[in-house]
Amino acid sequence: MGERQPSSGAKLVSLISAVFIVLAVAGYIYLLRIGEAQRLLGSIRHMGALGIAIGVGVQIIVNILPVPGEFTSIVLMEIYGPVWGGVYSWTGGVLGAVGAMFLTKWVTKPFFGPMARPFLDKVQRMIRRRESFGLLLLRFVPLVPYHVVNYTAGLLSVRLWAFIWTTAVGILPYTIAVSGIYAGVRKGSLR
Numbered sequence: 001m002g003e004r005q006p007s008s009g010a011k012l013v014s015l016i017s018a019v020f021i022v023l024a025v026a027g028y029i030y031l032l033r034i035g036e037a038q039r040l041l042g043s044i045r046h047m048g049a050l051g052i053a054i055g056v057g058v059q060i061i062v063n064i065l066p067v068p069g070e071f072t073s074i075v076l077m078e079i080y081g082p083v084w085g086g087v088y089s090w091t092g093g094v095l096g097a098v099g100a101m102f103l104t105k106w107v108t109k110p111f112f113g114p115m116a117r118p119f120l121d122k123v124q125r126m127i128r129r130r131e132s133f134g135l136l137l138l139r140f141v142p143l144v145p146y147h148v149v150n151y152t153a154g155l156l157s158v159r160l161w162a163f164i165w166t167t168a169v170g171i172l173p174y175t176i177a178v179s180g181i182y183a184g185v186r187k188g189s190l191r
Helices: 008-034 036-047 049-064 070-112 117-140 146-155 160-186
Strands: none
Touching: 008 036, 008 070, 036 049, 036 070, 049 070, 049 146, 070 146, 070 160, 117 146, 117 160, 146 160
16 A cells, blocks of 8 residues: 555665675684684683774674674683673673664565564554553563564664663673673672
8 A cells, every 4th residue: 555665776785785795694603613713712801992892792793694693702711701891792692683773674674574574563563652651671681682673674664773772681690690600600600
């Protein structure tokens, strides 16, 4: 009903972006397999503030792409300790979630938005009534993957501030738990 179809230029940009994302994921997996990813991340400790920016940047990229970010979180904790590594991991997680939302809005929505319109309209109506509460609840439900919430928000018309604060609060318990477990394991205990 009056929905504009994406132009061929927008579809081309989306297609090129999708190919780039697939190549980035493949490159990341390759670096993990050969062990180079950990060596590269480990060498950033000696770079000071630039190293922190690089570490957070890698965490952002990993959280934008549909790959697990736990490895990078653990590496950040190994480099900067459980507290500061957790803070940098959390920061990268929030910024990566926002990046994933916008990437989905710009790359995926032109292709899949029209196909999923009936479902998205139904979800959009529910979100309009309880946007912040619904997003926060989704962050706490362990069966709903982190990336799915980010990508779905990109397909919908979610307010940016509501998305940011619910993501920040919603991933905080997980980050604290991982930092605590990491600190315990580093000292030889799970407590």
